[in-house]
Amino acid sequence: MTRIAFILLVHKDPEAVVRQARGLAASGDAVAVHLDARAPAEAWRILQNGLCAEPGVVLVERRRRCGWGGWSLVAATISALRLALARFPDATHFYLLSGDCMAIKSAAHAHELLAREDADWIESVDFFDGGWIKTGMQEERLTRWHLFNERERKGLFYASLGLQRRLGLRRRLPADIRLMIGSQWWCLRRATVEAVLRLLDERPDLRRLFRWSWIPDETLFQTLVRHLVPREEIRSRSPTFLAFTDYGMPASFHDDHHEMLLAQNALFARKISPCATRLRARLSELWASQRRDFPRGGDGRRLHDYLTGRGRIGERYGPRAWEVGGRVGVGRELLLIVAHKRHVAKRLVGMIRQLGDPAVFDYVFDEEGAALPPLGGFERGLAKRSRHPRAMLRVLFEAQDLARLAICIDPCRLDLVQELTEDRTDLRVLEIATRIDDAYLRLHAQRLKLADTDEAGLDLLMPTLRRQFDGESRALGEAGIARHYRLVEGAPAEDNAKALQAFLDIPADTALGIARTPHLFDD
Structure with missing residues (x-):
């Protein structure tokens, strides 16, 4: 029988997290919640009071201060995985989510899919030749030492990187591991999670490699799963649907995206706007339903690009900053x-x-x-x-x-x-x-x-x-x-x-x- 243990990484809105965790656990699944240590003490108290009586929910007590692009997000994920493995021995799958994710399929559909496909769902393409990174730093994510977080200490981050470039310092990458990259949102089988954590314990060199890399949540699990699991047992795509804005940031979905989201070949979607109250209510009801008729409706990223390219974000019209200057002129x-x-x-x-x-x-x-x-x-x-x-x-x-x-x-x-x-x-x-x-x-x-x-x-x-x-x-x-x-x-x-x-x-x-x-x- 399929039982999912959701690894829930959150940093804000504790009341919404309580509702999210309860809704996921109500389907018979389990939830391990990691709250960013930078969140206010009041947020931690709300989570404790709201979830302590839930038998299918546990809180990670040793919380990490999480920063985008750094090791802290991987460390928080590993802590939640270890806790979930210990507390939910009947969990068959471990699904990584954020507080902005919501189901776009029913729990019944998700359980049937995971039971039918004996595989790990994780996007995993070659780091150097896969063309996954579109902009910004590429191979230097792994070949340089990243001692500072770019968002918290931007000056030191780029000073350190510049110094390594001038001195010709490059990290030695393991010869026996093919480095991979992909979306940080995945669903892995229990045996795969146990094997990944065991390999990290046995290979300090691998832990050091990712510990001092940039954005390791897009490389560590993607690399180690591909190293440990036969190719035919990997579905190289994320089970979570997301789209990106022109600025490379995850796009938010609104009330009028409901039909588009349900048509996607995924189980969850990220990010659902906090203002999309009607969409959130409908998706919460969907997860608890027994619905199984989910036809595919094409490429959601392409549809999202098409709609936003027409000036549309939800039902709002986005201004075009460059549509200025010049006059057609009087008399014409x-x-x-x-x-x-x-x-x-x-x-x-x-x-x-x-x-x-x-x-x-x-x-x-x-x-x-x-x-x-x-x-x-x-x-x-x-x-x-x-x-x-x-x-x-x-x-x-x-x-x-x-x-x-x-x-x-x-x-x-x-x-x-x-x-x-x-x-x-x-x-x-x-x-x-x-x-x-x-x-x-x-x-x-x-x-x-x-x-x-x-x-x-x-x-x-x-x-x-x-x-x-x-x-x-x-x-x-x-x-x-x-x-x-x-x-x-x-x-x-x-x-x-x-x-x-x-x-x-x-x-x-x-x-x-x-x-x-x-x-x-x-x-």
Whole structure:
């Protein structure tokens, strides 16, 4: 029978930790809690009072002062593991969690998975050739002595590192161990944990290697498990789902990420925002449920990047600091064609081009391959255009000697629309309102590789994507744009013609001809 002993590393919010530990233990599992020694004495008292009567929960009495990137986190983990091994002799698996982690599957599902797969779940790739480290220090994590914590003693940390570089000092790495790296969040079998701790006791050289390395929680267990366990008994991925921000920090999940999280091929997720009270309540209920139907819904990291790339963090719109500078200028007309279905907007643009005025360009801020004339470098790449969009538009007006210009933009670019309303240009917006059904959303998710082809998994993503699309349309309507017109799929051609006539400033019969274009809204 599977019983998980959760190794819970926490440093704040003791009341939430009490609820978290009780919820995990209520499923018949066990919990060993290590509270950072830097936490206030009151936090320790709350944990003792709240958990001392729980038979499935133990507290690590010898607490460590934990600092990110240092040995202290590994030492705290080892202390909790030793305690859990002694106090829970029937525990079959040991799962490392933080106070910000929550289950995204039921306990019943987790137990069945671990019983079915006789393996250790730990990401473990080659330290030197695996390409796991994307930025910052790489091989020097292990080949230099790290005597100071970078976050607590930054000056000494880099002074020591610089001195070792100048003197050519390098640590000798063990010849019989292949060094590995991976996520610090794992789930290991009992025999594996016992073997790892025994090896550390027998090999002081290994303990010294990781004791004076940088960020050893990403290398010690990953290396020793791969050294001790046959490859076929290792699932080289973390059982905990997490995504990262543009700054390389773990992203926080909010109330509207519920469907996305449940669709991930993982048992827990990190980090759940403390403000996501509804999400936390739903996930707590999920762990206690007997639910077993969890279809896969694609790559959550890719979906998270897609959503935050559209200015979205939860349901908040993130400001873009570089969207400043430059003015389009007074006396110019800028026409924005806003549509979720880009092929419909491009079809309309093709007809507008035939009029000769205004000049029109496709998705210049949304598509890398948008066709643009030479603009002194602005035309070379999407990132460059997006950095200073108003300045780029001004250059486009001047380079083409234009008085009127129309461009297509994605509805997610509400920040740009709002910025342009503050400009002195004559701004008009034409919103193309098309029907967005589940079939289109499925194709959209597959085109962007947000999901695999599993129908149940795709269904699980539909609420997230629909909420995103509906929210963007609603925000555009609430933006208070004075000259906002709508071309609506299914509306009478006469109504759409009025919108086109006002937007483009063209004769009524010309507008009606465009509005009656066959297949204008077709997919």
